[in-house]
Amino acid sequence: MYHLCKSIYMQATSKQEYSILLLGLDNAGKTTLLEQIKSIYSKDHHPNLRTVPTVGQNVSVIDLPELYLRIWDVGGQHSLRGLWQSYYSSCHAIVFVIDSSDVGDGDIESLSKRGDDDDEGRLGECKLVLEDVLQNEDTEGVPVLVLANKQDREDCVEVVRIKEGLVRRVFEGEKGQNVRDSRVLPLSALTGTGVKEAVEWICSRVKWNKESRPPVMR
Numbered sequence: 001m002y003h004l005c006k007s008i009y010m011q012a013t014s015k016q017e018y019s020i021l022l023l024g025l026d027n028a029g030k031t032t033l034l035e036q037i038k039s040i041y042s043k044d045h046h047p048n049l050r051t052v053p054t055v056g057q058n059v060s061v062i063d064l065p066e067l068y069l070r071i072w073d074v075g076g077q078h079s080l081r082g083l084w085q086s087y088y089s090s091c092h093a094i095v096f097v098i099d100s101s102d103v104g105d106g107d108i109e110s111l112s113k114r115g116d117d118d119d120e121g122r123l124g125e126c127k128l129v130l131e132d133v134l135q136n137e138d139t140e141g142v143p144v145l146v147l148a149n150k151q152d153r154e155d156c157v158e159v160v161r162i163k164e165g166l167v168r169r170v171f172e173g174e175k176g177q178n179v180r181d182s183r184v185l186p187l188s189a190l191t192g193t194g195v196k197e198a199v200e201w202i203c204s205r206v207k208w209n210k211e212s213r214p215p216v217m218r
């Protein structure tokens with residue numbers, strides 16, 4: 001009886017909490033995105049958009065009406081990427097942020113055909129890093145949201161190109177084999193355009209996936 005009462009009490013007074021992992025190359029815009037999410041969903045938070053490269057991690061808990069999102073923003077520098085995998089088994093969704101102004105023409109098909117003079121930005125690096133995330137067995141089945149960030153910049157590659165030329169090819173390639181729930185959305189973390197749509201997608205997908213990755217009750 002005690003256990004039944006306790007469980008009813010817990011159901012009535014606690015909320016589900018899901019952990020969200022922000023990944024992507026250094027300078028992609030992860031910390032800027034976290035600042036914007038905090039400013040939109042937490043009262044009295046003024047975003048600090050003058051970010052510095054993250055060494056280690058930032059974490060924030062966003063209190064939404066139905067659930068909590070615990071968002072982990074980790075450093076994207078090469079030397080820090082080895083730490084990412086320690087977050088994989090406990091996360092409920094991965095958000096992979098791409099700098100749309102630093103991926104050449106956004107098409108990995110033509111990567112190897114290019115000459116040395118072609119400016120492909122960090123397209124190849126981005127592809128390898130995304131593949132690495134998808135290949136890890138601890139990310140299997142985890143919903144993945146890819147954000148084509150910096151869409152406010154004139155020199156950005158548009159979202160449809162990043163979706164078709166990079167993300168779809170990686171997901172359908174041999175290294176993206178573990179079929180999962182995914183989406184590609186445009187974003188400007190700097191202006192805040194697309195932040196709400198991203199958060200809404202995350203919320204709907206973590207709830208949908210909660211049988212295989214149950215939330216923590218808080």
Ligand SMILES: Nc1nc2c(ncn2[C@@H]2O[C@H](COP(=O)(O)OP(=O)(O)OP(=O)(O)O)[C@@H](O)[C@H]2O)c(=O)[nH]1
Pocket residue numbers: 024025026027028029030031032033049051052053054055074075076077149150151152153187188189190191
């Ligand atoms: N124009 C533009 N600049 C952006 C946008 N998002 C981020 N930036 C800029 O990109 C730079 C890097 O942003 P951060 O948010 O620090 O990048 P990060 O992914 O956290 O980088 P690391 O911590 O090194 O992994 C900063 O100068 C930001 O102001 C965007 O949407 N548009």
Ligand SMILES: [Mg+2]
Pocket residue numbers: 030031032051052053054073074075076
């Ligand atoms: Mg950062």
